[in-house]
Amino acid sequence: EMQLVESGGGVVWPGGSLRLSCAASGFNFDDYAMTWVRQLPGKGLEWVSGINWNAAYTYYVDSVKGRFIISRDSATNSLNLQMNSLRDEDTALYYCARGPHARSPSWYFDIWGRGTLVTVSS
Amino acid sequence: EIVLTQSPGTLSFSPGERATLSCRASQSVSGNSLAWYQRKPGQAPRLLIYGASNRATGIPDRFSGSGSGTDFTLTISRLEPEDFAVYYCQQYGSSPPWTFGQGTKVEV
Numbered sequence: 308e309m310q311l312v313e314s315g316g317g318v319v320w321p322g323g324s325l326r327l328s329c330a331a332s333g334f335n336f337d338d339y340a341m342t343w344v345r346q347l348p349g350k351g352l353e354w355v356s357g358i359n360w361n362a363a364y365t366y367y368v369d370s371v372k373g374r375f376i377i378s379r380d381s382a383t384n385s386l387n388l389q390m391n392s393l394r395d396e397d398t399a400l401y402y403c404a405r406g407p408h409a410r411s412p413s414w415y416f417d418i419w420g421r422g423t424l425v426t427v428s429s
Numbered sequence: 430e431i432v433l434t435q436s437p438g439t440l441s442f443s444p445g446e447r448a449t450l451s452c453r454a455s456q457s458v459s460g461n462s463l464a465w466y467q468r469k470p471g472q473a474p475r476l477l478i479y480g481a482s483n484r485a486t487g488i489p490d491r492f493s494g495s496g497s498g499t500d501f502t503l504t505i506s507r508l509e510p511e512d513f514a515v516y517y518c519q520q521y522g523s524s525p526p527w528t529f530g531q532g533t534k535v536e537v
Contacts, residue, residue, distance in 0.1 A: 311473075344474075344529075351531040352466075352474070352517050366525040402474065414521040415464035417485060419473040 309333035316423030329386040329403030340406030345399035360409040435530035452518035462522030
């Protein structure tokens, strides 16, 4: 079964840091781009960051550029999101999702985890 | 950045009825690169439709997508009890950011 499981969420002070991880299983992780999407409280989904299959390219929404870093580890089949200088508005449920196959340019997301909750609050 | 507008925010139906959800883009979506997702509380979001009209693996044929350019539609031909959820459209036809609509809740 193809599966993504997020971890690392929690409560953090404004200005603090948190590292999210996503463990992938049931598919060849190295063949796919990966992404983070967040669900803001009482609002919709927001795409946050993406990384292509071989980590040659990374992408970020403007609001997190310079603060968040996406990375992947093929040895452990994991996706990571290092979140620094956190703000109140980063409070959200963060989902890991699978992006396109290496040979596809189509960034829709066909497998999702259940999410990990990040709360930024003083 | 392409802005996607889903309206209305909430639609009310009875099981067995036909539901039509709208997604409008602020500019033309290249290659009809539009997807639809279903989200239920406590569950992982589920991909329903990609490329505007292609059903994802395992999605029942009561779900269908249509449209092109700036106007897209998700149709659920006969609502089953498990279909009451929030539905999002997402465009991936442009350079990032890949954007989502704000969602339409389908309720009883």
